Amino acid sequence: MLCGMFGYRCIATDGKARLGRLQTPHGEVETPVFMPVGTAGSVKGVTPDQLIAAGAQMILGNTYHLMLRPGAETVARLGGLHRVMAWDAPLLTDSGGYQVFSLAHMRKVSAEGVTFQSHIDGSAVELTPAMAVRVQRLLGADVIMQLDECPPSQADRDTVAAAVERSARWARLCRDAWQQPLEEKRGQTPFSADACHSAQGKYQALFGIQQGGVHADLRAASAAALVELDLPGYAVGGVSVGEGHEALCDVLDATDGQLPRCRPRYLMGVGEPRDIIAAVIRGIDMFDCVLPTRNGRNAQAFTWHGRLRLRNARHAEDAAPLDEMCDCYTCRHYSRGVLRHLFMAKEMLGPTLVTIHNLHFFSTFMIAIHEAIAAGTLKASANAWLEAIYEGDE
């Protein structure tokens, strides 16, 4: 499927697992792809040059954070989110829905949208499907997401069913807004754009988000309602909210049959290596998670032999790199002992260096997945990787 500057094509398969290419107005991405998270206008602690060197192909920005600060209009006046993040490569923004339901206080949800209190200054903010699309068109990412309602994992079936219905309705409203030309004036600065284009004049692909919790019939109904809209891509939402690995696998077992094979499929918020493998094996193409960055800032380093906790005293005089086989900037220049010292001394460089290493680990992990799919050996390889990765954890 190719639509203007956006499209997905499958290059090779290994069972349901797919090696593919995602084409966007800011370049092509090899899938399955892992997207580092740049919450508030930066991937915390790393420059775009360091991101590229660590192998990042595509990154994610959070609409919720950016609409509150500095504001979507300000981002647009500063040239759009690509310019703000100094990131001239593929970029995705979520719709804000997930953060509204996980971060904001005093939510009020209705058929029209959601109102909430900003976690920054307590002000009342409204978010409707049309506004979520408008904000994302001002931000200007290559992939934008529908507004959805993401219930917690312990929600009862009725709550989940209501969220499915509401999310399906919001998907249609988002689609309608996306297909309208953007035409408005705020203050001195006019923003306008053709249908499906950002305020910066680039095509944007709108993805729908499947909900339904762990209920197979609700998942099926949610997917069917989205597919009817014929969107450029589809996401599996409402997972990684505490349902556990087995329940995630159960949900994903049906995905390949529920979502069209000609479109990219994105599993939101998933980043545990074992979950990524399980999802790739079930046909997922895109992932995002704060795991490599948040854990990196917290002195935890991913390696092919388990995670290291760098504050542990045993690393204090260890002159070896995090991973002997790793060729990231951090491993080429710093030892475990030095990294531990930087964390103990609260030097900013510690979080930056371990984030760089972790991002490189995730890129390398995805490349290993690509190669295994191409060779038709994904399941066997994955078992060996996961055994080493999880058995060596500190």
Place this chain on the structure above:
Amino acid sequence: MLCGMFGYRCIATDGKARLGRLQTPHGEVETPVFMPVGTAGSVKGVTPDQLIAAGAQMILGNTYHLMLRPGAETVARLGGLHRVMAWDAPLLTDSGGYQVFSLAHMRKVSAEGVTFQSHIDGSAVELTPAMAVRVQRLLGADVIMQLDECPPSQADRDTVAAAVERSARWARLCRDAWQQPLEEKRGQTPFSADACHSAQGKYQALFGIQQGGVHADLRAASAAALVELDLPGYAVGGVSVGEGHEALCDVLDATDGQLPRCRPRYLMGVGEPRDIIAAVIRGIDMFDCVLPTRNGRNAQAFTWHGRLRLRNARHAEDAAPLDEMCDCYTCRHYSRGVLRHLFMAKEMLGPTLVTIHNLHFFSTFMIAIHEAIAAGTLKASANAWLEAIYEGDE
């Protein structure tokens, strides 16, 4: 003057101002040189690659911080401070004296040295001239400094005179320790080195430090006592402690006549552009200061048209770079509006990016000084620069 792998040669002069080359075991430095400060094993927030790209030639580490954490032996076991900082270029360590007198609590000074309480865990620590040299030989910088006593600017003449005498005595003890082979075993790891060499086996140049406050006769006596030791370099200490620009100039008016022209002269802790210019005009070759890094972390950017305070609301939607003429990484990729947002959102990248810009500003400032000395136009150029730099301050 060239001594083994270390030496200074003057290339050109403009009045007392000198364009020169400092040769060290880790490469050559063009002087006058500004050294960014890497207090505790890193120049805060920037990688060595970013430092080099910002034009840094030589950097400084703080013995006081490193001897307390992670400890000089640990640094030596991790390969020495060059390896710890991933800095394969010239490096200087101070002796710890200045921080003992400015940071530590419960100091007790005697003829033999100083005991103090660690600011990290309150433990009692002793520092003698021989220990200051031993610690710096374990760290392994190219230039090491004598232990000195640095009285506050409001100290009376008797206190300053006593500090001069004590510092002169300590200089001789440091010289003696430096000229002894280093031979010791601590725990499992033996450290040893020839006279004047680091535990890593590289030649180290020991610099003496002139004290004497604002008293011309004490300054002269201090210099005379140091010059008698025939050290590879000399520093002007006990300034930048609140004495003011005019008093600094008065002290430096005598420096060229007090310290040998064949040796490098280092003005410790000075970094205000107007002080740097005044000192270069009076024959100083080396500088260090936290100004570009500390102010950068604090959202203050140096430009040729004054300092910008990036938290000011007027920058919020400014798509211009910090300085239109600047070609640093930050100015090539980020606008003032974006940098302001990163500070408002407390993103780590804000401090990193403005630090990179400020370091680049200081490198460019020193290169402009080099060119003006070579052209014989330093005083006229300097007046024009300083007028613009200070008149445009926010």
